[in-house]
Amino acid sequence: MSITLNYTKLIQQVKKFVLSYYKAHADSSFTYHNIDHTTDVVAAAKKIAEHYQLNDEDHFAVITAAWFHDIAYYMGAENHEEKGAVIAADFLNGFDLDNELLQNITNCILATKMPQNPANILQNIVCDADLFHLGTNDFKRKTKLLRKEFNTLYGTDIGKADWRKKTIQLMEEHEYHTDYCRLLLNETKAQNLEELKEKLNGKDEEDDGVKSPIKHDGTVIFKTQNKDKQELSKGVETMFRLTSTNHQRLSNMADSKAHIMISVNAIIISLLLSLLLRNMSAHHNQIIPAIMLLTVNLVTIVFSILATRPTIPPGTFTQQDVESRDVNLLFFGNFYKMNYEDYQKSMVTMINDNEFLYGSLIRDVYAQGVVLGRKYRLLRASYNVFMFGLVVSVIAFVISSLIR
Numbered sequence: 001m002s003i004t005l006n007y008t009k010l011i012q013q014v015k016k017f018v019l020s021y022y023k024a025h026a027d028s029s030f031t032y033h034n035i036d037h038t039t040d041v042v043a044a045a046k047k048i049a050e051h052y053q054l055n056d057e058d059h060f061a062v063i064t065a066a067w068f069h070d071i072a073y074y075m076g077a078e079n080h081e082e083k084g085a086v087i088a089a090d091f092l093n094g095f096d097l098d099n100e101l102l103q104n105i106t107n108c109i110l111a112t113k114m115p116q117n118p119a120n121i122l123q124n125i126v127c128d129a130d131l132f133h134l135g136t137n138d139f140k141r142k143t144k145l146l147r148k149e150f151n152t153l154y155g156t157d158i159g160k161a162d163w164r165k166k167t168i169q170l171m172e173e174h175e176y177h178t179d180y181c182r183l184l185l186n187e188t189k190a191q192n193l194e195e196l197k198e199k200l201n202g203k204d205e206e207d208d209g210v211k212s213p214i215k216h217d218g219t220v221i222f223k224t225q226n227k228d229k230q231e232l233s234k235g236v237e238t239m240f241r242l243t244s245t246n247h248q249r250l251s252n253m254a255d256s257k258a259h260i261m262i263s264v265n266a267i268i269i270s271l272l273l274s275l276l277l278r279n280m281s282a283h284h285n286q287i288i289p290a291i292m293l294l295t296v297n298l299v300t301i302v303f304s305i306l307a308t309r310p311t312i313p314p315g316t317f318t319q320q321d322v323e324s325r326d327v328n329l330l331f332f333g334n335f336y337k338m339n340y341e342d343y344q345k346s347m348v349t350m351i352n353d354n355e356f357l358y359g360s361l362i363r364d365v366y367a368q369g370v371v372l373g374r375k376y377r378l379l380r381a382s383y384n385v386f387m388f389g390l391v392v393s394v395i396a397f398v399i400s401s402l403i404r
Contacts, residue, residue: 135185
């Protein structure tokens, strides 16, 4: 007899255990590998897992691995992943989890061992969550905590320059394993890496901006230029990429669901025509239910086809559209009939005009959303017709069988 597990409740129990474990083994020497790091990794794992819409079991595996991945670090950095996997397995053996799920959790914990070498999407997520901070604005603070911890635990005194060299090597060798993290974090990671290299080459250690010399009262001073606009621009560009990626993923999901509905209903129609209508005389009392079911299948297929049927715009635009910024040059439907020279000229105009460029990106995101809305409305209608129509048809078949 299979047991339905409440994964949300199990995650709460895992969280409670890990928090208690860290509290019992609290040590101020661990300025980086502590409960704060673990909760940050769990938060990152949740964010990535939600993006990929994992099922409940896989989501539980990822979050549980994130909670346990550094739990044994206080025993020593060497092989702490293996020790943490053992602690996790001992705790989880008290729950009715199947062996495959337990193995997934163990493998996710082991995958975080440096150098990371994940083998599937679940391990990719946990590994990226573990080093999520490399591509965030919190990187500088966390690398200082890690250096302090390393010097304390190993009784060393690694200077800032040597530490930066090691960190630069780590960041140059590291790659995020999920598309989500590559899109979200790579730009900031590259910026963090570049700042490390600049500091290593002799820039002021506390330089958080771009300094330029200016003269004031005959004295040369340095003025730190604000990077807020540059960071905002990168954030906006990342937002557009993530939004477009999410829209494309949702569109692919809608197409997949529509294809499933088309295939299922086509099979039902085929079986119904071959098994029942050939012997209509022997089953004359079931003709009406059969016609009802056929109608349901056909309507469902029609809605599913409409959900996936492409709409092709005219494929041309005018110079006036470009001058009035009233055309989205990023959508193929607006230019596929244009000649290359006109399109290239218009694209150059757009690239050199930030307002036009961002306006086109906004228009593109909006258009994707409109198309998605239409797809999902038709897909919902398809599912509703199939669900309610199937119930009514089955009831009609039962009634016709009882009154014959």
